[in-house]
Amino acid sequence: MKRWVAVSVLVTLVALLSLLFGCSGGSNNVQKAGDIDEIVIVHPVPTDGGRGCSVSTSDPENYRFTGWRLPSGGITYRVNPNKVKVPSGYLLTSDQVIRAIKESFAAWTEANSAFVFNYGGTTSAQAGKLDRINAISWRNLQAGALAITYVWVSRATGRVVEADTAFNNRYAWYDFSVPDGYTPDTYCPDRPLAYDIRNIATHEFGHWVGLDDLYDAADKDATMYGYGDVQELKKRTLATGDKTGAQQLTP
Numbered sequence: 001m002k003r004w005v006a007v008s009v010l011v012t013l014v015a016l017l018s019l020l021f022g023c024s025g026g027s028n029n030v031q032k033a034g035d036i037d038e039i040v041i042v043h044p045v046p047t048d049g050g051r052g053c054s055v056s057t058s059d060p061e062n063y064r065f066t067g068w069r070l071p072s073g074g075i076t077y078r079v080n081p082n083k084v085k086v087p088s089g090y091l092l093t094s095d096q097v098i099r100a101i102k103e104s105f106a107a108w109t110e111a112n113s114a115f116v117f118n119y120g121g122t123t124s125a126q127a128g129k130l131d132r133i134n135a136i137s138w139r140n141l142q143a144g145a146l147a148i149t150y151v152w153v154s155r156a157t158g159r160v161v162e163a164d165t166a167f168n169n170r171y172a173w174y175d176f177s178v179p180d181g182y183t184p185d186t187y188c189p190d191r192p193l194a195y196d197i198r199n200i201a202t203h204e205f206g207h208w209v210g211l212d213d214l215y216d217a218a219d220k221d222a223t224m225y226g227y228g229d230v231q232e233l234k235k236r237t238l239a240t241g242d243k244t245g246a247q248q249l250t251p
């Protein structure tokens with residue numbers, strides 16, 4: 001079964017008073033700890049270890065909302081490109097990793113120009129901690145988890161106060177090239193055996209903007225489809241439903 005199952009866990013943060021009260025300034029309007037919800041969306045790897053990619057054969061029109069929106073002033077993200085696990089014998093530079101992340105955000109800005117994502121440079125911060133850094137990083141997650149997106153939302157405003165995405169460096173990642181005559185929707189690379197950064201990152205950033213996972217088989221070619229696989233590229237390009245949903249989520 002090549003399945004991702006998204007698990008959303010709603011956790012009220014109660015132990016962050018000292019951290020938050022110790023901060024000042026910053027572009028995010030962080031509420032006191034009791035007013036922030038933490039949502040953790042875990043994407044497990046396919047239980048068969050990955051059977052490979054399938055091309056896109058449909059243009060799903062469905063979308064679902066998570067209930068939050070980005071802050072109206074935009075969001076600045078930082079990339080921690082250290083510790084990206086690449087397939088044996090392959091090389092990925094930090095610049096390639098950063099470019100892949102930028103292009104993943106750009107897919108959403110193309111759908112709705114009101115989404116403002118500013119690249120804030122690299123960071124040594126790790127994703128998964130409410131620290132005012134919207135971090136994208138690779139680290140050792142629990143076995144079986146492919147990627148985890150963390151979103152902290154102000155209860156008062158319904159706005160994202162911070163979002164992080166962690167990719168599991170137990171698994172191999174790559175930035176695949178698409179040959180002339182193909183698009184990410186029509187092409188499946190046959191090597192290396194790895195997850196495409198842009199394919200998974202574009203899905204994860206869909207959660208940042210406020211879109212939820214889709215699970216109907218009819219939505220298998222949507223970026224927000226909740227299942228993914230190695231060598232898959234089709235989530236790089238938004239389906240009609242992904243775009244329609246994004247256009248209704250203007251911050």
Ligand SMILES: [Zn+2]
Pocket residue numbers: 006041043203204207212213226
């Ligand atoms: Zn998801």
